[in-house]
Amino acid sequence: MATIEVTDLTKDYGSVLGVDSVSFSVEQGEIFGFLGPNGAGKTTTIRTLLGLLAPTDGTATVLGADVRDDGEFIDAKRRIGYLPAQLGFNEEVTGEQVLDYHASVKGDRRREELLEIFTPPVERPIREYSTGNERMLGIVQAFMHDPELVIMDEPTAGLDPLKQEEFNEFIRGERERGTTIFFSSHVLSEVRRVCDRVGILRDGELVGLEDIETLLDQGGKRVQVETTDDLESSLPALDGVVDVNSFADGVQFIYTGEYNTLLRELASHDIREIEISEPPLEDVFMHYYGDDESTRANQEVESNV
Ligand SMILES: Nc1ncnc2c1ncn2[C@@H]1O[C@H](COP(=O)(O)OP(=O)(O)OP(=O)(O)O)[C@@H](O)[C@H]1O
CATH class of the missing domain: 3.30.70.100 (Alpha-Beta Plaits)
Structure with a gap:
């Protein structure tokens, strides 16, 4: 069974169709890039895959669990890492406290290793963080419990070019480890360097689904x-x-x-x-x-x- 399986997924916000009958699957170990202009429906799809948004129609299963079924999905959630576009950390706590809390909920197998690559100032409160520092903390949090699947919404937004490159290298390493990665991006060079396959959304519809070489x-x-x-x-x-x-x-x-x-x-x-x-x-x-x-x-x- 595919790691992510989406069939005719539709999200109607009332005023607008966020996604319109989108179908695709992501296989275990794949690095899948999700592209599209602003407002195309990437975040809507991602939030649906995490059970944060209920689809109007269609189905989505992630790690074999139906995202609409809270009971079934709760177990799958522990095996997923998530990096949202809007990080929304509590400004008053330190990076270390954020990671400690995450560790208590989901686990802590890779924190030290990740903090060697991504270097947020964990001892300082989040309110003192730059955009890039917050993003790095988010990346550490997404991977630290060694999840089978990591879903990221524009993971390199705010990272400097050097850190972006380190991120790309890190993702290539994750492919070797067999982690499945699904991420949205506007950075085409990064998509080209790390993805096996891409899906392209436009106005809520999937207009392209190709491996990167074919594209x-x-x-x-x-x-x-x-x-x-x-x-x-x-x-x-x-x-x-x-x-x-x-x-x-x-x-x-x-x-x-x-x-x-x-x-x-x-x-x-x-x-x-x-x-x-x-x-x-x-x-x-x-x-x-x-x-x-x-x-x-x-x-x-x-x-x-
Ligand atoms: N909560 C909401 N209520 C109403 N409409 C929404 C809501 N969230 C998103 N939309 C609309 O749904 C469409 C898809 O938005 P979405 O945020 O999924 O796009 P996106 O591809 O992630 O865009 P971006 O690249 O700008 O982040 C847009 O037209 C957006 O205005």
Whole structure:
């Protein structure tokens, strides 16, 4: 059985559908990234998975327990670590007291090890913490009882680049240990570096569910060509050319078509320099994030190829 199994999950807030018939599963040991623009429904899904929000429709099971069944879910909860987006610690207590309390409820197997990597000033009261310090304390709390599954809502928000990188490395280590990790993020580079698979939400609907390599393959290649003649006007005739931008000595575009077709076309031009590279992940995701009808149509065409 999958670690997380979500089927037709719907949350109707009355004024708005927070999530609309979302289905996906996360396997044991997977690192699953949950992406989407602001208001897409990531936090709603996460809070539902933790039994903090009752779904209007559909089902969700986590570690085999139905999230709607309090009795069944209470045991599963002990085996889950959670890092919310809004940490909401009591400002008056110290970090150590926060961790001591958590230890008394859920356990304390990894506190010291985690505090070597993430370094909140545990002896000081939370009111003196920076945003990054609070986030680090939250990360320690989420992992310290050595849970089987850790669910995190934007775990690196507020961390400096060095700590973000340490977090990425730590998560890769967790994969080796077999921990299942589900997290939402806006940081595409981190998603790329640590996730096995991603789900992409938009307006409450799941618009993409891919392993990260497939997603990048679908994103095509960025081709940059320096030429002395007019390559740009012949590009529209080639299938798979998008996002054409000209620069002083040439042209740059994203190419999702056959290499042979492109090379035949290039061979009829005077080429000075050519560079074929992976597009920035941002460009790949923009197909999903964009909100105009043409990007939506492109995305549908691509997913049918
Ligand atoms: N308690 C609530 N009452 C009414 N509407 C809500 C509530 N919580 C969220 N929403 C709405 O549900 C939709 C999904 O919100 P949600 O917070 O799940 O998005 P998100 O993807 O986590 O966004 P962000 O990236 O900004 O954190 C939004 O339109 C939001 O305004």
